[in-house]
Amino acid sequence: MPRIKVSVIVPVYNTGKYVDECAPSLLGQSLPADEYEVIYVNDGSTDDTLGRLEKIAAEHPNVQVHTMPNSGWPGAPRNLGMRHARGEYVQFVDHDDTLGPEALERLYEHAKRNNADVVIGKMSSTMVRPRRLFRHTVDACTIENDELMQSMSPHKMFRKAFVEEHGLQFPKGPWILEDLLFVSAAYLKAERISILADYPCYYWMKRDDGGNNTQHRFNPRHGFWANARTIVRQIKGGTTPSDDIDALQNRLLHRLYHIEVLSRAREPEILREDPAEQRKRFDAARELALEEFPPAVREGLPAVSRLRAQLLENGDFDGAVALASRVRDVKARSTVAGLRWEGGALVADVTLDLLRGDGEPLTLVERDGKWWLDPELIDGVPGAEDGWEVPDPFRLAYGELVVKDRDREDWWYPEGDLEVRLVPLGDGRSQVVATGPLHLDPERLAGGRPLQRGVHDVWAYVQLLGVDRMLRVSGDEEPGTPATSGPALTGGRLAIPYWTVKGQLALDIDQRQRELGPDTDALVAANPQRARRSLGLPYMAAAAGAPLPIEVTVGTLKTEAKLLPGADGTARLRLPARLKKLPDGRHPVTFPKAEAPVAYAVVRDGVLLRLEGPAYEAGAGRRFLDAVGDNRRVRSMRGRLGR
Known part of the structure; x- marks a missing residue:
């Protein structure tokens, strides 16, 4: 056995x-x-x-x-x-x-x-x-x-x-x-x-009834503060104390201080909760910070977080509220330049920075050979009337690009790293930015494997001066349009970069939501409505005339569908709107005596939500395009791309 x-x-x-x-x-x-x-x-x-x-x-x-x-x-x-x-x-x-x-x-x-x-x-x-x-x-x-x-x-x-x-x-x-x-x-x-x-x-996964196993994450009645103290002491007991801000113990305690303690003094919590209740949390967090966390933990924080920690440990609730209201309005911005295909990868030059609530860059000011935090950000914040020094502008600063598979909730990291640097703006002012290349290879991004069929959104995460933001990577091109880089065949599959209606960069693999239009110079939105019961089959010829009934198998269910003739001699497959005998999910659609699916039906509560094109196995895209090589759109695109 x-x-x-x-x-x-x-x-x-x-x-x-x-x-x-x-x-x-x-x-x-x-x-x-x-x-x-x-x-x-x-x-x-x-x-x-x-x-x-x-x-x-x-x-x-x-x-x-x-x-x-x-x-x-x-x-x-x-x-x-x-x-x-x-x-x-x-x-x-x-x-x-x-x-x-x-x-x-x-x-x-x-x-x-x-x-x-x-x-x-x-x-x-x-x-x-x-x-x-x-x-x-x-x-x-x-x-x-x-x-x-x-x-x-x-x-x-x-x-x-x-x-x-x-x-x-x-x-x-x-x-x-x-x-x-x-x-x-x-x-x-x-x-x-x-x-x-x-x-x-x-x-x-987040449950559709709003519940999950983190619903009691913060509840003082369940011993939150005593338990946090126990964990801090466990980490201190297993490591060596040190005044060095980069010593192991202080690095490990940083997470607990930042997430479990400092959250009581920062947005959104301190601005969202009832002030009387939040003041109790604030005071409890202050007690834990002063009694259990070495000063080196606070000193090792980046500028804004260190100021917030100073306000907490001084017991300055009003100052923490004032700072939180200012930081809440800070937004991240992305700049994309030179979007293009190189060696089968989508590449561009990306810069990430932070803007104050008034839309101006969040800056550092140089004075007496030292850097000081943007005075506009902390104007009126108690405890920072004389300014706030920033000994290390790069402390715990980083930026990264990530790609999210919209259908599967998977996050992948493109190759390359962003560099954090200071950009002079004049008059003694400089801005901390993260800049570097986007290098998105559709054939290797998913853990060394090809991206699966679907839409993949390009995101960025940036942490500068202790302010962290997650944002969609956006550019200056027209929202809702194809990217000027154009589509490409990667590994035999069509990869279409485009800008969403909000101007955010996305990549469609195998025409999940964007497809080639009648003119190969244009792309059109596919699946404009939530329910799509028919799907084009460009590789299947259909004679003009009435729809042709055909039996198909959807998952385990045999049902009658129709082939609808198109104006250009191709056919469209249409399924019934209701498939009550099928469970929720994505089911292959096959023709009689055929093994390979021609489409996939997405079903919920017995209703067909949409039809999707075939999901090809890794490496099979080239064989599929060879099989439909007589389709003029594919042939034209191959010619344009030199494939």
């Missing part, structure tokens, strides 16, 4: 339908079913969750279900799951999230190859910004890689013997920040930590 390689532990409570939505991703893994197990721990659910779980277990021998009295938090169920786990590694999954189809196989292989205690798989999410941690795959590192602190959720793979050796457990009962306590302890103890960044392993 094969040994169990991975135990997937899933705590559940009143999960209902989300059990059924998560289960297929757990049970359909590429790792053989007899090499992994799924352990559901029912935390005293009062709805139909237990019945749903028992039905899944009855149909799948590698599924266990355990029930315990309600503990009110996922920590105790995870501990129970670990006690029942037989796998060499344990992987934690929340009941409303999903795994990539090859996640367990890839994570386990990466773990074994590197003898890792902890493996962090690339996370995709509908809720949070991308993390630099997943820019590159790392075979082995330790807690010295402080970027690990960007990923503190428990949705990772841990070697079970390592967990048992160090007695790692989640706190029981309602214990907010339980994930930070467990993960930081694991990071401190681990001798080898691996990062798998070239495959989306974990999808952290």
Whole structure:
């Protein structure tokens, strides 16, 4: 009997339908079913969750279900799951999230190859910004890689013997920040930590009912401040104190200070919450900052964050509110120049900077050989009447470009880095900017693999002077139009760069939303309406006359469709509007006696939302274009591109 390689532990409570939505991703893994197990721990659910779980277990021998009295938090169920786990590694999954189809196989292989205690798989999410941690795959590192602190959720793979050796457990009962306590302890103890960044392993999804496992993220009644203090002391106990702002302990504490403490003194929270309630949070944050965080942590912050920390630690609530109202209005701007195709990649020169609320650049002013923060930003802020010195304009400053797969919520990092530098503006004023190349290779961007069919939006993240912003990369070309760089054939697939109606840069692979128009010099919007029941088949000739009935298979459903003749002799495929017998999802559409799909039908609640063109396997695009080479649009485009 094969040994169990991975135990997937899933705590559940009143999960209902989300059990059924998560289960297929757990049970359909590429790792053989007899090499992994799924352990559901029912935390005293009062709805139909237990019945749903028992039905899944009855149909799948590698599924266990355990029930315990309600503990009110996922920590105790995870501990129970670990006690029942037989796998060499344990992987934690929340009941409303999903795994990539090859996640367990890839994570386990990466773990074994590197003898890792902890493996962090690339996370995709509908809720949070991308993390630099997943820019590159790392075979082995330790807690010295402080970027690990960007990923503190428990949705990772841990070697079970390592967990048992160090007695790692989640706190029981309602214990907010339980994930930070467990993960930081694991990071401190681990001798080898691996990062798998070239495959989306974990999808952290926002529920359509507004709930998810982070809904109690900040709740003082659940011991937030005491728990944060416990985590700080755990990190201090596992590292060496130092006055050096770049010492390991101070770098690790920076994350807790910035996210869990300083958030109580910054926008949007301090401007959004009831002032009386927020003042209590502010005072509690101040107490924790003064008692537990060494001064070097505050001194190591960039300019605006350091000023905010000074106001917090001085107890200046009004000053923090004033600063927050100013910083809230700061916006990021992108400039794109020279957009073009080079060597199969879409390239451009990109610059990112920050603008004050009045639209003017956020600047530094040089005085007496020192740099001072923009006086317009801090005018009227108590505690900054004499200005605010910026000893290091580049402190923790960076900018990066990222590409988001709009359909799949995956974030990918183009090649190259942006450089942060000072640009003189005259009169002793300078601006901190991030500038460098965009190099987007559609055939390699997705972890060394081709981008999948769909629209891919170009984003940027910038952190300058302690102000961080995420923005869509925009240019000066006409919104809603093709990019002047034009389309290109990359790996045999049509890649169409264009500007959205808001002037933001996007790349359409395989004509998902943009397609070649009747004139090959033009591009037209495809799928202008949400519901599209017909799809052009340019490679299929159709005689003029009445529509031709044809039987097609949509997923597992056979139904009658129609081929509609087009004016240019091509055909369009039309499906019925209602496909009640099909579950929600994306289903292949095939003709009789044919294996390859001619289209995909997207169905929800028994209604056809839209038809999409074929999703080609990696590397198959060239063969597809060869097969339709007699289509005049494709032939003309090939000629224009010299292919």
